[in-house]
Amino acid sequence: MPLRPGDEVAYYTSLKEEARPFYRIVYRDGNILIADKFAGVNTEGLHAALAEEFGARPVHRLDRNTAGLIAFALSGGAEEELLSAFRLRRAEKIYEAVCLHPFAEREAVLTAYLVKNAKESRVKVYSAPREGAEKIVTEYKVRETRGDLCRIDVRLHSGKTHQIRAHMAFAGHPLLGDEKYGDEAVNRKYGVKRQVLVAKSLSFSFAGALSYLNGKKFCSSFRAEFPSAAAPHGE
Secondary structure: OOOOOOOOOOOOOOHHHHHOOOEEEEEEOOOEEEEEEOOOOOHHHHHHHHHHHHOOEEOOOOOOOOEEEEEEEOOHHHHHHHHHHHHOOOEEEEEEEEEEOOOOOOEEEEEEEEEEEOOOOEEEEEOOOOOOOEEEEEEEEEEEEEOOEEEEEEEEOOOOOOHHHHHHHHOOOOEOOOOOOOOHHHHHHHOOOOOOEEEEEEEEOOOOHHHHHOOOEEEOOOOOOOOOOOOOOOO
16 A cells, blocks of 8 residues: 555564564665664664664665665765665675575576566566566576585676566576475475575675775675585585
């Protein structure tokens, strides 16, 4: 339902959720804050905490069950420049994920077409253009293989809802633990209940006042870990 002037938005948490740590600050100056979000934390909840403490303004988001880096603006000028950087693909985000099934190629750039179903909060991927579909481009590189699982780096050349999760599933390599696009039997086998996906690194190519951050690479302390039951090596 669309928000209207005067509407009040409330975000509810539990005492247990509030008691545990849910982010670390990776970088902060007068313009920008980069937080390392724990998996299971809503972007909205993180923003509420950072807005209260630092006056942080959101410019992008991560899925609740995705861990890793998320940037916030601390000034109006920084907000405009960050929004522009994400819109113009001047922000490079590298993700790390654990996927099912060995890949035929160790690295590749995949292209497909995505249709978003907002009512069902999910997307569908197709191999060819169709009405209402947006082109998606996803690049991956295999880092390690263990049995029937692979750890990969992922770079998005387009940023759409659930792109990594849906595109990798469409390619035959769903993310381990993904309960929306993944393999329920394999998730149960390894006892994993949320997608193993981390927003691992973030760097920018700013054209304005934030250009002093160009050349810096911010990295998450989280890793996309293999489950303990995975075979030690299988390359």
